[in-house]
Amino acid sequence: MTSTTVRDPVFPMLPLIRLHAADNVLIARQPLAIGQQIDIGDGVVRMKAQVPAGHKVAARRIARGERVLKYDTVIGVAMRDIDCGEHVHAHNIELVDYDRDPAFCQDVRPVDYVPAHERASFMGIVRPDGRVGTRNFIGLFSSVNCSATVIKKIAEWFTPERLADYPNVDGVVAFAQTSGCGMSSPSYHFEVLQRTIAGYVRHPNLGGAVIVGLGCERNQVANLVEAQGLQPGPLLHTMVMQEVGGTRATIEAGIAAVREMLPAANRVERRPVPASHLKIGLECGGSDGFSGITANPALGAAMDILVRHGGTAILSETPEIHGVENMLTRRAVTPEVGRKLLARIEWWKEYTRGQNAQFNGVVGHGNQAGGLANIFEKSLGSAMKGGTTPLQAVYEYAEPIDTAGFVFMDSPGYDPVASTGQIASGANLICFTTGRGSMFGSKPAPTIKLSSNTTMYQRLKEDMDINCGRILDGELTVQEMGQVIFDDILRYASGEKTKSELLGLGDHEFIPWHLGIVS
Template identity: 35%
Template sequence: MSNNYVQIDPKDNIIVAITPLQKSMFIDVAGQTFTLHEDIKQKHKFALYDFKVGDAIYMYGVLIGKAVLPIKKGTAITIENVKHASAEFNASQEKISWSAPDASAFENRTFNGYHREDGKVGTANYWLVIPLTFCENRNIDVLEGALSEQLGYETKKDFAVDTDALIKQYKAGGSDTDILNTPIITTKEEIEQNRTFPNVDGIKFLKHDGGCGGIRQDSETLCKLLAGYITNPNVAGATVFSLGCQNAQIEMLQSAINAIDPNCKKTVHYLEQQRSSSERHLIEEAVKHTFLGLMQANKTVRKPAPLSKLVLGLECGGSDGFSGISANPALGYASDLLVALGGSPVLSEFPELNGVEQDIINRCVTDEDSKKFYGLMRAYSAAAVAVGSGFENNPSPGNIKDGLITDAMKSAGAAKKGGTSPVVAVLDYTEQVTKPGLNLLCTPGNDVESTTGLVGSGCNVVVFTTGLGTPTGNPVAPVLKMSSNTSLYERMSDIIDINAGTVITGEDTIQTMGEKILDHIIKVASGEVASKAVLHGNNDFIPWKRGVSL
């Protein structure tokens, strides 16, 4: 990689600016020598050849757009002179071979996790409180107020104020001096150190706006997603609130749990408000049964587990022009390492696989999965077009500002997260990961909807690459944020866990960065290091209603 610019693939006819490039700068790349006709912003691209209207534009070795205006060699590629275009694809395969990377440095490594009766291993140990309908969200808030801080779990403040201590002094006849000398501030760290149940990482409250109204399929999908969260290895058990008359019935959730694990031994306590004598009685019962569940969950302790028990969600958001050069391919190498070790990485965000479909199809192990992926992509694309949109509308204003001007360009870089290994399973939304190796999961490109879906399908840890920065997290799985550039890491180190910008500066290769990523994943999975999203209490949870979401 040049210090100033790079051709990513020999087939590419546009070049990426690694640093800001000035007009008249001399360029020597891919057998071409010329000077720039204008300034080129960092992360943006410029033409390697002269383009006529209709000429194909290639990056990452794939079609990412077509010229809509004549473009001179050495001028910028922009949304004004290029429009989205992507390669055609079909369900027939051209099988490819794969050579696994050398994972010997990790062969004897383990992580300390929570072993479940179904054989899965969690990287955390949570209790869930779940409403089956938005009507119960207030009761969820009441339960959170009654349990979280008092049991030593996350507070939304940096400290808690113990007014009860002052009341006790007053009732005991304490003097003004006694009251002024009474300690009433407890820090967040002190609260967590005094947890009632030290082996339980927290109580998570999964509020949402679904469960009733809409179409019945929305409620069925929601129940399947919630069942995925309850059976996720990072979860010990759950308290479920039902109103009683909503579409998402208790029996529907129980059936979804049974479909995932017919012998599920986790404690799930169901409460139905319309059958309760009063709201007060409902809350009292919920608090007591949740407390009993926490007592049981606290008996589980971390024990060594093979890395094959890691189910790694591969996510990106707030991407920039460096994401597909540094963070995403480095995560892809970590994904390949995990596959070599018997683990299960999961690639989602189907709108961001637009343009690389044929490569994915060729990597599918079975014809059944190649046809399933083909069908899901065609249906998703058609649904977007039917409402007046399309995959070409996927890049956000932030993406475009930082150099990702077409969806195919964004997708080709985003797909790098999935590495190069064979695809062992193609899953529709809420379907569960059951096979070791690279899995594909149909989700939107929306960051939180996609991360929510990954964890609902069984991921016990997520790595989230970003070029612009995001505080996104998940209630159940630790989400590690990785920056594509060092400038972002230095500005937002409070929310970014790993810096892949060292690939851009040449301090790391894709391979060495991938190894560092896997090493960090192991530490987080073992509870040795907390992700920044966990530390900040980022518990983003947005179920997908299967409408069009890019």
């Protein structure tokens, strides 16, 4: 599959969509009935089944064992002979893995960077060390689940009425988590947990932080602070419940600590800063058969614009590039970057061996109902969020991202865990595409939700920010939609509330990746 096929700007307004001339499947733009005869431009397809919108239809006879092609990319093989006009889905195609040439660096193309003085800008919050935020929260963190209730009680005290004198503070948020003890330490799991908490503590969207521990847990507060190079001070307080005097005393101490921070945290103002300060986490959830036609490639087009303006696009969800990882290795700036990505794929193969996991082929009920047959087909759409610019670097989960441009961060496909890692890595906004309708939001980095189709957008308008179904409706091309998304990103980065923020989402979506045993 080439970038030109992915970015084809026009789909003729026919009931069946042809994505690539080599494809042997077509995509139903709308629900189709048995017996319906459809002119596809170079012939007529007579429907042999009732097919929902977003699902695949055989464009010609596909022989048993023949590869099924979508966007000229293999998404499976036919389990039996499939007649022209038949519904093509999980019931008659199977996932068969095959060797793919990584072709390191073969598709690397120079980026046409916008000159610094012409770059787009947004109204950002510049921290003393030069980092730029899009929001201004005070964060509360539990080193262990045993202190989670305490930080939640502290956050609850800071009602809108009590924060009224601090209009530049977006809120006080408790980032509770369910681990921190009963785990192996040292271990990769332990390292990831500490790295994730620290990434949030130092996030540019926080104006202050408090870390609360119990006192006897494995994830000791003092060790966390030292190991991660955090610096306690006026805007970073730590406390241990067993030393402070218990639950009630720690809640009171936490409230007092936040109250001390509020005046300083409130002394911020937004000012114009270049878009090069934006780091966007790219997510997709509740994907459907239209996600890879509208929302994902349009978001990819927006990320190409962002990269040209010096910004950073963070693709993740490693199980959701499985099967199309060669699309990314071909764009790696060096063979070493490409090999690092393949090493993460190999790690996942071992991690999920023998498990009924998405990485091994099974996609969720919503994906199936929306027209996606298996993980290869889902990955094909998911990878498009990353656009077409070179892959500059590959990072582990929650590792600080220090390279501009298009990068990859290893993570599960589970949206809250993936987004948590991206935010810990430095993402100051999340762009989240969905076809079925995901009700997701995040703090301290807000989530912008993009719908793949107009029907869902209209039904869930209170949750969706951008309707990429306009591509399917013939209103905009992929590139034009990409520009709309980029412009909206600048607005939301400047402080305009997203739908998820208006609904109050984000207090329960801090979900660090749990990799180890519980003992």
